[in-house]
Amino acid sequence: MDAAPLDREAAEHIARNLRAIADPTRIQILRLILDTPGGRRPVTELATELGLSQPTVSHHLKTMADEGVLDREQVGRTVWYSVAPQRVSEVYDAVRTRDAADSVSPEALARITQDLATRFRGTFSPETVRDYVAESAALLSERSHITHRLPSLTAQFAGDRLRALAEAEGLETGEVPDILFVCVQNAGRSQLASAILRSLAGDRVRVLTAGSEPAGSINPLIVAALDEVGIPVGGEYPKPLTDEVVRAADYVITMGCGDACPIYPGRKYLDWDLPDPATMTLDGVREVRDEIDRRVRELLADVNAG
Incomplete structure (x- = not known):
């Protein structure tokens, strides 16, 4: 059965939401707010970091607040802006960028190696796991040219390769909980x-x-x-x-x-x-x-x- 068409009111609501953030400056503002510990920023800080005038930043903030994208809270003489709780997921999804393209940080590689060493304890040495993790990250980056979600894909790829190696060597798992x-x-x-x-x-x-x-x-x-x-x-x-x-x-x-x-x-x-x-x-x-x-x-x- 075909899906029911989107009604006009719902379509207009979606369009308004998209227009509210469909501006390069607003994307920058939202990213700065999301990346701040505590998730809120005042106009003055945003204007300074973006090199823009306070009236310009205030205009963008007001537009997004009017559309329900941002919450506005005044504490003393300072007005703070944060992403509305019910909008955090969609805003993050819209403004995220590939911050560490073509690489996995040493900290992430160490965490992946530690987790896979735990999984394959008694089957492969930590050194073997470390080598497979490093090689998997390089293969994904250099051969597949993957840049999005590279840390988690590295973990998945390395884990699949190690499991296949265990099977190829005749290792079997019994009943599992x-x-x-x-x-x-x-x-x-x-x-x-x-x-x-x-x-x-x-x-x-x-x-x-x-x-x-x-x-x-x-x-x-x-x-x-x-x-x-x-x-x-x-x-x-x-x-x-x-x-x-x-x-x-x-x-x-x-x-x-x-x-x-x-x-x-x-x-x-x-x-x-x-x-x-x-x-x-x-x-x-x-x-x-x-x-x-x-x-x-x-x-x-x-x-x-x-």
């Missing part, structure tokens, strides 16, 4: 947890995700926060919570979805009390990512001990 992460939208916390666990455990676990009220797509800030530490989201997408995935799971980790998850005997249930990154700045998402990373490592240690 199923681990289910559940949050509200299946677009933030559960995707962070599943991606981090996959990067650490590989084929030693089977990872599933679901949402009690799934969103239409993964929050792009989640993808960005994972990419900068070399972790791919892969082919993940938000999906509804269904009974059979809970029944199949050995571990069920819930994050803010209340009583939506059914309880079955014989499964280990954990509830991680974590803030929802849906309306956070990138700095906030990073904090949630790092806390989930800590908890996932503890979970993996428990799974390996079981």
Whole structure:
């Protein structure tokens, strides 16, 4: 069946949103705000950094505030502008650029190597993993000419190559536990947890995700926060919570979805009390990512001990 045509009111709303940021100066302003710790800037700072007059910057800020792209808050004599929480994801997706084209930072390479060494512990030495990671980054950059999401694609490529090498050498995995992460939208916390666990455990676990009220797509800030530490989201997408995935799971980790998850005997249930990154700045998402990373490592240690 063909999709229903977009109605005029919805189309006009989309067009207004696009016009509100379809200006090079506004793109620069939004990027500066997003990249600032705390996610807010006053007119004076923006004007100085961009080399523009304050009235010019104020005009652009007012236009975006009128369209709901920015929030305006006066503290004393200073007016601060921040991206409206409900618009953070779409604004970030619109203004992001390829900041580190054709390269992966040494810090990202070290993180990728450490994670893959954890995944392939007992199969390959850390030195072998390090060599494969470095070579994979070079191959993607020099042969495939990939510049977008290079850290996370390097991790995915190196992990796939190491897994193929293990299979070629006759190494096999036995039965693996199923681990289910559940949050509200299946677009933030559960995707962070599943991606981090996959990067650490590989084929030693089977990872599933679901949402009690799934969103239409993964929050792009989640993808960005994972990419900068070399972790791919892969082919993940938000999906509804269904009974059979809970029944199949050995571990069920819930994050803010209340009583939506059914309880079955014989499964280990954990509830991680974590803030929802849906309306956070990138700095906030990073904090949630790092806390989930800590908890996932503890979970993996428990799974390996079981």
